[in-house]
Amino acid sequence: MSWMGGWLDPELEDLFQNEPELLETAKQVRAARPRIEPDSRLQNRLRAQLVAEASRGGGARGLRRWWRLGPAHFAWGGAVVGAALITATVLTFISNNPADQTVTAFSQLTAQHSVSPDQVITVAFNQPMDHQAVEAGVHIQPAIKVAFSWKDNNLVISPAYHLSANTPYTVTIARTAIRAASGATAAAPINIPFGTAPTPAPGPVAPPSLNPTVLGVNGTGGSLLFAPDGSVVSTVGVLAAPATNSLSPSITAAAATPTASQTPTPEGVITQGPEVPGALVEYPSVGAPSRIGPSPSAVAFSPNGRYLARAVDDGNGGSRIVTSQSNGAQPDRLTDSATPVTALTWSSNDRIIYTDGTSISSVDLSHATTPPYTLPSGSGTIIALAQGGAYAYVSPPAGTGGALLNISARTDQVLQGAVTDVAFSGDGKTVAWVDESSHPARLLSESVGQSTQAVVSLPDPTATPSDVTLDKSGDEVAYMSTDPAGVAGLVVAQLPGGTVLALQSPANASQLTLSAGGDQIAFISNTTAGASIEQATVPGSRTQPTGPTIPADANKTLQRFVQAQVGQNGHPDLGTLSALSAAGVDATSATPQGLTRAYIISAYLPQQGGVGASIELIVDPNAQHTTAMVASETILLAKGPNGDYLVTSALPSPLHDESAGPHVVRVSSNTAGGVTTLVVSFDSDLDPNSVAAAISVLSQGRTLNSTAVYYADTRSATVTISNAPAGTLTLDIATTLADFKGQTLTQSFMTNVETSS
Amino acid sequence: MTLPRAYEDQLVERAKQDADAFGELYDHYFGQIYRFVFSRLRDQEAAEDVTSEVFFKALRAIGRYKPSGHPFSAWLYQISVNAINDHYRSRKPTSSLDSAIAVADPARPVDDRVVDSAEAARVWAAIDDLPPQQRAAMTLKLGEDLKLAQIGEILGKSEGAVKLLIHRGMIGVRLRLGVVVAVEEQR
Numbered sequence: 001m002s003w004m005g006g007w008l009d010p011e012l013e014d015l016f017q018n019e020p021e022l023l024e025t026a027k028q029v030r031a032a033r034p035r036i037e038p039d040s041r042l043q044n045r046l047r048a049q050l051v052a053e054a055s056r057g058g059g060a061r062g063l064r065r066w067w068r069l070g071p072a073h074f075a076w077g078g079a080v081v082g083a084a085l086i087t088a089t090v091l092t093f094i095s096n097n098p099a100d101q102t103v104t105a106f107s108q109l110t111a112q113h114s115v116s117p118d119q120v121i122t123v124a125f126n127q128p129m130d131h132q133a134v135e136a137g138v139h140i141q142p143a144i145k146v147a148f149s150w151k152d153n154n155l156v157i158s159p160a161y162h163l164s165a166n167t168p169y170t171v172t173i174a175r176t177a178i179r180a181a182s183g184a185t186a187a188a189p190i191n192i193p194f195g196t197a198p199t200p201a202p203g204p205v206a207p208p209s210l211n212p213t214v215l216g217v218n219g220t221g222g223s224l225l226f227a228p229d230g231s232v233v234s235t236v237g238v239l240a241a242p243a244t245n246s247l248s249p250s251i252t253a254a255a256a257t258p259t260a261s262q263t264p265t266p267e268g269v270i271t272q273g274p275e276v277p278g279a280l281v282e283y284p285s286v287g288a289p290s291r292i293g294p295s296p297s298a299v300a301f302s303p304n305g306r307y308l309a310r311a312v313d314d315g316n317g318g319s320r321i322v323t324s325q326s327n328g329a330q331p332d333r334l335t336d337s338a339t340p341v342t343a344l345t346w347s348s349n350d351r352i353i354y355t356d357g358t359s360i361s362s363v364d365l366s367h368a369t370t371p372p373y374t375l376p377s378g379s380g381t382i383i384a385l386a387q388g389g390a391y392a393y394v395s396p397p398a399g400t401g402g403a404l405l406n407i408s409a410r411t412d413q414v415l416q417g418a419v420t421d422v423a424f425s426g427d428g429k430t431v432a433w434v435d436e437s438s439h440p441a442r443l444l445s446e447s448v449g450q451s452t453q454a455v456v457s458l459p460d461p462t463a464t465p466s467d468v469t470l471d472k473s474g475d476e477v478a479y480m481s482t483d484p485a486g487v488a489g490l491v492v493a494q495l496p497g498g499t500v501l502a503l504q505s506p507a508n509a510s511q512l513t514l515s516a517g518g519d520q521i522a523f524i525s526n527t528t529a530g531a532s533i534e535q536a537t538v539p540g541s542r543t544q545p546t547g548p549t550i551p552a553d554a555n556k557t558l559q560r561f562v563q564a565q566v567g568q569n570g571h572p573d574l575g576t577l578s579a580l581s582a583a584g585v586d587a588t589s590a591t592p593q594g595l596t597r598a599y600i601i602s603a604y605l606p607q608q609g610g611v612g613a614s615i616e617l618i619v620d621p622n623a624q625h626t627t628a629m630v631a632s633e634t635i636l637l638a639k640g641p642n643g644d645y646l647v648t649s650a651l652p653s654p655l656h657d658e659s660a661g662p663h664v665v666r667v668s669s670n671t672a673g674g675v676t677t678l679v680v681s682f683d684s685d686l687d688p689n690s691v692a693a694a695i696s697v698l699s700q701g702r703t704l705n706s707t708a709v710y711y712a713d714t715r716s717a718t719v720t721i722s723n724a725p726a727g728t729l730t731l732d733i734a735t736t737l738a739d740f741k742g743q744t745l746t747q748s749f750m751t752n753v754e755t756s757s
Numbered sequence: 758m759t760l761p762r763a764y765e766d767q768l769v770e771r772a773k774q775d776a777d778a779f780g781e782l783y784d785h786y787f788g789q790i791y792r793f794v795f796s797r798l799r800d801q802e803a804a805e806d807v808t809s810e811v812f813f814k815a816l817r818a819i820g821r822y823k824p825s826g827h828p829f830s831a832w833l834y835q836i837s838v839n840a841i842n843d844h845y846r847s848r849k850p851t852s853s854l855d856s857a858i859a860v861a862d863p864a865r866p867v868d869d870r871v872v873d874s875a876e877a878a879r880v881w882a883a884i885d886d887l888p889p890q891q892r893a894a895m896t897l898k899l900g901e902d903l904k905l906a907q908i909g910e911i912l913g914k915s916e917g918a919v920k921l922l923i924h925r926g927m928i929g930v931r932l933r934l935g936v937v938v939a940v941e942e943q944r
Contacts, residue, residue, distance in 0.1 A: 011905050015920055022927045030899040032880045034799050038791040042805050047783055050812055054776035106761050108781060124764040152763055
């Protein structure tokens with residue numbers, strides 16, 4: 001039987017040496033064995049399930065906790081999707097010393113293209129090594145700070161700030177440094193080429209702290225809110241005497257004689273009286289704070305920002321509902337409530353709804369009122385009203401499990417484990433609450449009325465959340481987190497997942513409030529010197545651009561085009577490239593073969609119209625070519641005949657070896673409150689002293705006043721420009737910029753970036 | 758490819774606490790285990806189910822895993838053999854052998870691929886009818902090319918016992934293929 005040839009199993013040959021017919025059958029069976037390659041989708045899906053199960057303690061116990069940053073640290077994922085797992089490579093060296101065994105080294109990362117950025121780099125040797133010699137010979141490109149440790153014969157290289165996402169790496173150990181404890185040396189250096197996955201890099205061990213500034217003194221209790229112009233308003237602000245900056249309340253006429261009164265929390269809950277009363281005080285971003293009215297028990301700005309509604313004590317045990325201009329001018333008494341109002345909000349720009357805890361009433365700017373809706377007896381207490389007036393939160397009369405009340409439909413839905421810590425977003429569409437039926441308590445959120453709660457992950461799962469507040473859109477949450485030892489921290493995180501944007505710990509803060517865009521937070525800080533009102537910028541938060549931005553359709557085309565250039569398994573997706581190219585543009589022949597990833601460094605709006613983008617195309621290093629290769633490319637897009645954006649120019653430079661030294665991987669911009677911020681991300685750990693002087697920003701050839709601060713944990717520089725003109729700015733980085741090893745930029749870097757005013 | 762023993766031992770220890778380390782073990786052994794399971798069941802859906810079961814069982818049990826000097830793969834194969842037996846107990850394979858042969862690896866040597874598919878189907882159907890231990894030993898040897906010693910580790914048998922299982926298995930296959938008579942006639 002001719003098909004038997006070519007296969008030999010010595011064990012079976014031996015077993016069946018006297019029975020050739022059995023050996024023949026064995027060969028037939030083996031030749032006929034069914035073979036199949038597993039479905040990669042199954043493999044990936046099962047892996048995800050297993051790892052998730054393991055992370056939950058379903059077997060491989062213990063959770064790894066990572067602080068993860070948000071979109072500000074986004075790295076575009078152009079790397080090959082679903083790249084086949086590549087079997088790890090064993091590197092073999094023949095010892096010079098014939099008395100020794102062959103030295104082998106192994107790294108699981110070798111030739112992989114989607115290594116998690118939180119991986120450590122392990123190099124397994126087959127014999128005890130000279131630790132100092134090996135460590136001294138380790139070179140990593142791009143340069144990152146690492147720590148070395150050894151476990152048996154394995155060298156563990158741990159990045160100080162994680163690996164960068166979507167980045168090609170080459171770890172080299174010089175030949176002369178590969179020295180075994182026995183004295184054996186290697187015949188060749190070790191090269192471990194690999195690339196990281198295009199996922200956002202995990203954040204630093206400690207996420208960015210808030211850097212609050214003190215706005216002024218607060219009375220005891222009270223609540224804060226942001227005015228439409230970004231000012232912070234306190235319901236019990238205390239104007240300090242002009243002669244002192246002390247936090248000790250040197251009370252001026254704005255403060256009345258201390259009395260026992262009631263003050264609201266952000267949700268309007270009445271808490272027992274402050275010893276130091278205050279007034280409704282506005283703290284503008286520029287200028288001195290000013291008193292805009294007496295201390296209210298509840299307060300809210302109208303959706304259009306023009307009006308301020310507040311409930312103030314009428315002196316007879318009830319409340320007076322007053323509206324005014326947003327600055328407090330032209331107060332107008334709308335109606336009186338015989339019972340004290342504990343919360344109010346606007347259902348539209350001319351109607352206010354308010355509650356005393358048991359009933360909900362409304363009044364419009366023409367003073368017209370509607371009959372109140374009163375809760376059935378014993379059904380709980382209304383403690384929060386959603387902006388828009390569609391929903392209210394009713395705390396339970398006892399235990400946990402308060403209800404979300406649909407005010408018009410008079411129906412309710414239980415919020416699992418909710419008691420009093422419940423907050424609505426500024427648009428009234430999201431609700432977040434603390435589930436106190438869980439131990440430890442959990443933070444949950446859901447789209448109002450959707451009954452699809454999501455658990456918000458906490459940076460410390462053993463901690464208890466409290467003092468929840470949301471931004472306007474419900475994309476961001478702030479809360480206090482108290483660990484089992486009683487140490488509290490202030491956390492700002494994204495919803496729904498809980499990715500931490502900033503952490504202030506320890507913190508003794510209360511009455512947290514987020515600005516509409518989530519880029520600012522204000523809170524009351526309670527110290528032995530008294531209560532102060534503090535405000536801080538939230539690092540990495542989403543901001544609300546107000547000027548020109550890259551059209552979403554153009555950005556989508558750009559992303560698809562670059563992803564098609566990278567393609568699959570080193571082959572560009574020619575069909576997509578052709579479909580996204582304007583007539584006469586031959587992107588298919590211009591795109592290099594073998595690409596594994598790409599960076600979209602920046603995008604801008606050229607003067608001639610359309611959209612421009614700076615791209616870096618990358619071929620990961622491999623065993624044959626241990627240096628990453630790159631090509632720079634400028635892509636221009638314009639609207640085609642049918643209104644869709646098409647690529648009108650894409651001319652990559654020839655591929656060349658990536659230079660040593662740092663490289664820019666992304667530039668993004670944000671403008672808020674008249675301040676433009678460029679975030680420049682690098683692939684290397686930089687020499688912080690080289691950053692500020694090397695970076696400048698130009699507008700139409702004129703250098704703008706800017707300051708640059710380097711953040712080592714995110715490998716990024718934040719460039720702040722006051723009063724930057726709207727439009728295209730040019731970022732210029734000089735060759736004096738250096739990584740921590742002293743390697744400098746090989747040529748100056750210049751790119752355009754779009755900003756808004 | 759087998760992981761270096763020291764590295765594998767370290768990885769297994771880490772996998773008891775670290776989800777990513779378990780993921781790394783999975784990455785390394787998934788293909789091997791899947792192919793083994795498929796070669797026994799020859800039904801893609803069933804092979805996927807059983808392979809999933811194998812790794813979930815491994816995840817649940819890895820905390821109790823103690824290195825015994827054998828490769829980690831031996832432990833996974835043990836779990837696989839049991840899972841396959843469980844599967845057989847619950848239902849017989851329903852796939853057509855022809856379809857299994859049709860998805861044979863095109864990268865195999867030509868002389869492997871020229872086997873007539875009907876003949877191949879008949880051969881492996883004969884293995885299906887063997888007693889479980891013989892079936893497992895035959896599959897690990899002829900389907901996975903494992904050493905007799907490795908098969909012994911997986912099945913908890915001595916190398917000699919494995920030889921016996923394979924020897925008996927081979928005779929059983931020939932009996933089921935109806936070639937014994939022919940051979941005897943030639944003799």
